[in-house]
Amino acid sequence: MAKLVSKVYGDALFEESIEKQSVDTLFHEVKALLAIWRENRELAELLDNPKIVKEEKIGIITNIFAGRVSDDLMGFLAVIVDKGRQKDIPAICTYFIDTVKEYKKIGVAHVASAVELKSEQKAMIEQRLLETTEYVEFEMEYSVDPSLIGGLVIRIGDRVVDSSIKTQINELHRSLSKLQLS
Template sequence: MAKLVSKVYGDALFEEALEKQKVDALFEEVKSLQTIFATNQDFAGLLDNPKIAKEEKAGIITEVFGGRVSEALMGFLAVIVEKGRQKEINAICDYFISTVKEYKRIGVAHVTSAVELKEEQKAQLLNKLLGTTSYQEFEMDYHVEPSIIGGLVIRIGDRVVDSSIKTQIHELRRSLLKLQIS
């Protein structure tokens, strides 16, 4: 249900951004909004409080964000509060941000390696990804995980390329277990 809610509201906000030709501006505003909600848990909790009437919540939104964000984002926040969807605001923002990134052909690559990659290796990997995908740029997220022993695990969206030694050993083990010695 939460995925459906984030898609419906995220798509509506994206369509609004396209229609008003404010994709970049709204993209930055939504990222800032997401940061505000993430760093101010009390504020998010206040908007989720069932004892506070929707009208009061709308007033709080207007007081906090009025004149500081675009009309489109204010309208979006008003609808979220009116429909009682403030609990899903983070998921909606995530969906909107990922939709804008796809629209702008910005990929997000999560790279796991056994050791810290050198800058030269990172540049080579980025160039390889740009050359083999339809993305025009990438946001690279690097993690070090010694348990993979060697190689890389690259995740872009729902695609995973796992060339880690750990996985290769696991696959070899599975193959050997399937063999029957006569």
């Protein structure tokens, strides 16, 4: 259900941003809003309090964000709170951000390696990804996983390229275990 709510509201915000040619502005504002929301659990708890009526919740949102975000986002937040969907704000923001990234052809790549990569290696990986995908830009996220032994595991969305030695050893093990000696 939450996924459907985030899609409906996220798509509505995206369509409005396209209509008003404010994709970049709303993109940055929503990213900032999501960070604020995640850092301030008290705000979410306050807005989830059933003892506070909707009008007061909208007043709280207005006091915090009016003049700091665009009128479009301010109105959008008021609608969300009015509909009692404030718990879904993080999911809606995340959906909107992901939708804008796809629209702008910004990929998010998660790269795991056995050791810390040098900046030249990171640049080569990003360049290779730009050459082999439809994306024009990448947000690169690197992590170190010593269990890989060597090689890389690259994940972009639901696609995974696994060239790690760990996986190659596991595949070799599976192949050898299928062999029957006569």
